[in-house]
Amino acid sequence: MNEMGVTTNSAFLCLFTSASAFGSPIVQMAQQTVNTAIDSLSAALKSNIIPNQEYFLQGSILDSSVEVLLHRLRGLCDNVDTTLETFHDHEMCFSIRGPNNAQPALQLRVRRSLDHNGMPMQLRYIGQPEIGDKSRPTVLRNSIDIGTSNTVVEFLTELGCRKDFEYLAKGYMFRKGRMKITVFKVFKIDETRKMSGGAFESLTALTHSYLVELSVLAPSGQDAIADDMRCFAEQLRPLVQLEKIDYKRLVHGP
Amino acid sequence: MQREEKQQDAVLEAVISRVNDLKTSIGAMIFKVENEYETLNWPNFLDNFALISGQLTSLTKILSNEKAPALRNFTVLPLMLKPDLDENLARVTEGRLTTFSHDIVPDYLRTKPEPDAEMKMVQLEHKANCVTYETTQKQVATMNKVVGHVWDLVNKAREEWESEAGSRSGAAQTFSLTDTPLLVAAISMGKGLKHTVTPGAMMGGPPPGPQRGPGALGPPQGPPGGIPGQMGPMGKAPSAIKTNIKAAGQMHPYR
Numbered sequence: 001m002n003e004m005g006v007t008t009n010s011a012f013l014c015l016f017t018s019a020s021a022f023g024s025p026i027v028q029m030a031q032q033t034v035n036t037a038i039d040s041l042s043a044a045l046k047s048n049i050i051p052n053q054e055y056f057l058q059g060s061i062l063d064s065s066v067e068v069l070l071h072r073l074r075g076l077c078d079n080v081d082t083t084l085e086t087f088h089d090h091e092m093c094f095s096i097r098g099p100n101n102a103q104p105a106l107q108l109r110v111r112r113s114l115d116h117n118g119m120p121m122q123l124r125y126i127g128q129p130e131i132g133d134k135s136r137p138t139v140l141r142n143s144i145d146i147g148t149s150n151t152v153v154e155f156l157t158e159l160g161c162r163k164d165f166e167y168l169a170k171g172y173m174f175r176k177g178r179m180k181i182t183v184f185k186v187f188k189i190d191e192t193r194k195m196s197g198g199a200f201e202s203l204t205a206l207t208h209s210y211l212v213e214l215s216v217l218a219p220s221g222q223d224a225i226a227d228d229m230r231c232f233a234e235q236l237r238p239l240v241q242l243e244k245i246d247y248k249r250l251v252h253g254p
Numbered sequence: 255m256q257r258e259e260k261q262q263d264a265v266l267e268a269v270i271s272r273v274n275d276l277k278t279s280i281g282a283m284i285f286k287v288e289n290e291y292e293t294l295n296w297p298n299f300l301d302n303f304a305l306i307s308g309q310l311t312s313l314t315k316i317l318s319n320e321k322a323p324a325l326r327n328f329t330v331l332p333l334m335l336k337p338d339l340d341e342n343l344a345r346v347t348e349g350r351l352t353t354f355s356h357d358i359v360p361d362y363l364r365t366k367p368e369p370d371a372e373m374k375m376v377q378l379e380h381k382a383n384c385v386t387y388e389t390t391q392k393q394v395a396t397m398n399k400v401v402g403h404v405w406d407l408v409n410k411a412r413e414e415w416e417s418e419a420g421s422r423s424g425a426a427q428t429f430s431l432t433d434t435p436l437l438v439a440a441i442s443m444g445k446g447l448k449h450t451v452t453p454g455a456m457m458g459g460p461p462p463g464p465q466r467g468p469g470a471l472g473p474p475q476g477p478p479g480g481i482p483g484q485m486g487p488m489g490k491a492p493s494a495i496k497t498n499i500k501a502a503g504q505m506h507p508y509r
Contacts, residue, residue, distance in 0.1 A: 058438050065428035093444060165444030186440055188447050206440055206447070209433035239428045245435065247442040 048219045054126075054143035055226050056215035057233055059242040063208050066183065069239050070172060073181060076235060077174040085173045087184070088114045092153070094161035108161060110152055114168075120147035131246045136223075137230035139244045143217060168203060171210060179229060182213045212240050258323060265322040272313040279305045330363055 044050050061069050070084065079085060090112050095105040112121040127142030148155075157163075171184025187203040214233060216225050233242035283302040286294060316322060337355040344352045351358070366372065439445040 058434065059429065060434040060437055061429045062427075062433075068428070091441075165447040167441065167444075167447050169441075186437055207430075207433040207436050209430055209437060211434075211437040211441070241429055241434075245438045247435075247438050 048221060051217040051219050052142055052144050053220045053222075054141050054215055054217050055138040055229060056141070056213060057138050057229060057242040058214075058245050059212045059233075059236075059240040060207075060209040061183070061212055061240040063185075063210065065239060066210050069183060069210075069212070069236070072236065072239065073172075073174045073183070076232075077176045077181065079173075079175045086115070086171065087173050087182075088168070088170045090114055090166065090168055090189075092166040093164045094156050095164050096156075096159065096161040107164070108156065110148075110156070112150070121150055121152050122146070123148045123152050129246070129248075131244055136226065136244075138226040139246075140226075167206075176232065177228075178216050178218070178225065179232060180215050180217075182215075183210050184213075185210050212236075212242065214242055261321050262323050262328075265316065265319070268316045269313065272309060272316060276306065276309045276313065279309060329365075332359055332363065335359060 074084070092110045094108045094110065096108070097103070097105045107126065109124045109126065110121055111124065113119050122145055124143065124145035129139045129141040130136075131139055166189055168187035168189060169184045170187065171182060174181040174183075186206045188206055189203060214229055216229060218225055236242060279302065283299075283306070286299070286302065317325070332354070335354055335356055337353055339352050340354055343354055351362075367375065436446065440447050
């Protein structure tokens, strides 16, 4: 999937560089810049420093016990000197199918913060998760993300992506070293939202639980971090059971 | 008569086996008390009593069975007594009785209780006869009350223990096993989040999108598909228009 990401990028770049055969200085400069970018990208890929793998564990906790979990996380984590870090994000999931209606569709996620309107939006590609066997403590999946401007939704729609689903995530974020722990509630957005033009008035919580995710973004090959994650997950028991969840087995149909 | 004999035999067999079991358990208990008295504690010792009481109950059941003839109607009479060694007898009694002679027969075949036991029984019966009916009633009532109190106490203690253990495990339910897969499925695959869009709105949505789509993605097949599509609305090649519009309508690559 790395290669796919790279070829998509280079395909787009080729479109722009094909016109540079005319040889104008600006276009040549553009060509130079493009080569350098591709060179640095391939160099980075070779030296394995791009954090494109995500190790993660998921669990859930009932609404009634969330306070206890937050207290415990405040004791364990780093970034909670003054107040809890909250986030209120709107995530949309787009998918685009290859020619001949090829399955599976490529899924891209766009995430924007509703609290901070000026921040860039995040475009993310998440690959198929590898559950592995008992020896692997966490789920491993490819993850490539990039910051974008707020025109990314139009861009994707123009490309031909279709919005599959969207949801609102509201919760808290904690950090411990390289690990990121998020405790958030998933809200379903009602159709009527579209009429009001942006303001999310009608929201329904999906369940009476908060989802807890523990994730680390790292370059491939750093499996030792997974053991650290498992040790941390043990500290949150028995409040919340962080474990590998295979969502493919959960859904038998789209 | 033969049927009764058969019944009698069957009952005797059962009684013999039960009595043997009883004998073994009593023997085991005595052994325990004599040899393991240092390591023995009351609950373990009570197990023996429980076992014996179980065996006595089963014995009583057999004897009180409808098909069991009342044994008190039968008498055991010795037919022959001799002071010689009887091997058969020794074998049957596991070496306890070797001779069926005059002095052991009265003890083994007695039907009346022993003199000491008999005297005690007589005393108790005498005592029971002296007490009036009312006193007995009162005594029975007090006994019932006391037993009732003890029963309540024990029950309450048990409930407290159970609820304590229950509350410890009850509070541990801080996560729901069903919610976790639901939430994970929702954010990964949109299960429960996808809303149904009417087909009319979808088709009418972005009409220029599909026709411009092939141009942007897939350069080799883009231009030939895109150009006739753009020429379609202009109406230059009627047959080509129809083919391409049909193709675009059927094969919608992004749906």
